[in-house]
Amino acid sequence: MTDPLKGCLPPDPNPTNPLQAMPPLSCDAHCHVFGPASRFPYAPDRSYTPPDAPYEHLEALHDFLGFDRGVIVQASCHGTDNTAMLDAIARSNGRYKGVAIVDDGIDEAGLSTLDAGGVRAVRFNFVQHLGGRPDMKVFWRVLDRVAEMGWHVVLHLDAQDIVELQDVLAKIRVPFVIDHMGRVQAAKGVDQEPFRLLLALMRDNPLAWVKVCGAERVSVGKKPFDDAIPFAQALIEAAPERVLWGTDFPHPNISKDMPNDGGLVDLMFRFCPDEALRHRLLVANPARLYDFT
Template sequence: MKPCQGPDRATRKPAYVMPRNAVDTHAHVFGPAARFPFSPERSYTPEDCTLEQYVELLDTLGIDRGVIVHGGAHGTDNAATLDALDRLGGRIRAILVTPPGMPLAERQALHDRGVRGYRMSTVVSGGVGFDALEALADEAKQLGWHLLLHFHASSELVDVADRLRALPCDYVLDHLARIRADEGVDSPAFKTVLDLLATGRCWVKLASLYRLSSEPYPHRDMLPLIHAVMAARPDRMIWGTNWPHPIHVGPMPNDGDIVDLIPLWAPDPAMQHRMLVANPSRLYGFDF
């Protein structure tokens, strides 16, 4: 339950101008703890990072839409995430952390509120692990949802790849499946990513990549991995800020700087539009 540092709250307005209907596909809201207590089984304790603060961030960055990924500090109590979803209406979608077994009628009601999937993690405690993979995949398929897979290390992707190939629903590899720059494009994990992308059910989320780099900003050692996945499946790439950057060790990135990496990652405006607008709008059910 160690405390983790909060975000850089002096968000710099980026030089890069987001296209209309851009989607930040990865952010968390925490608390306020007085209203939404943290889980006693959590592995970290964040600062309050509220919906109002997230909306201010989106407005500063020029991002029209967002996706709240339920944060591990709240365990399987999704109240804070659902509250954010209800208050922002059509501007955001949500990914929940919940074990399998919820009745279809309840899941349909959540879909109508804007929920689009489940997250599983080997990183944080108190949530849902990969023992629930197949059961949650069956539930996700019923409503056209997807699974968000949060690995602690890239080797875990290799271990679970055969199970992923058999899933009946789409799934997203969170944070580029935690493949570090020093592993490279010839690593078993990256070759597994390319193989899974070829199935048509796999997506890759480009978020929190500063954690995977061995170099300071702008983390150019990540570019071979980024450009290779974009070349392989430009229709399966999505992007996110990872605000408020929970359990990050080291200098806290400014989200304006993160946005300004976009033209470095994707110099082609058409690819930028795919990654920021078309692809996430299709995955999360936004009009565009």
């Protein structure tokens, strides 16, 4: 586990102006708020400590890039204390929805509070550097409660998890979203087993969704991350009605080349040049999944 006292790099403070304008009602379907720690402390058992990236930073970035909507994903550094996320959603006047992290102790009242606060999903981290797989008994109990709420589940996986969790994925009975293209490694090519299985999952399972973001995590690690393009294009082609995209601002745990958020928008336009597909990716799909009205 990472030393929690070892801080993450801050995001690029100077995003470039995207070369093309975003369509109206575009949604950044994967972003975070961190702190400020003085008001929203980080979890004592966290695996990393990020620089503060509060609501005001996220709002300013979205105004600059042209996003009218966003989905704030609870990150592991805040643990199951979703207060910072809920505060940001409340301040946004309907602009943002949320994805929470919960544990087995969540009760009906707690879920109702999250739902009223704009939460539409729960997230489970499986990746090794964030602590590895959750308690699967808790996983299934929480998913039963998610089904009752009409929510979905977001899965943060390592590439090999796609191979090892085939039976688990087949048993999920609520919509599920796989983060960051399954964190496959571009250097291993589109024929690698995890990506072949991910493509098959997207073609065959109507409950499966995927975020075609996280290019900086898929790439060998150098801007502009174009080696991630074939993976994003293949996933969009496989299930254009079940793909999402987001910035991942403020990019926690980047150990390679820190992305520029304007550059990531330009990359998205390069791998999704078709206007109709881009409308699905940025507007229609997140509006449907996250209940934007």
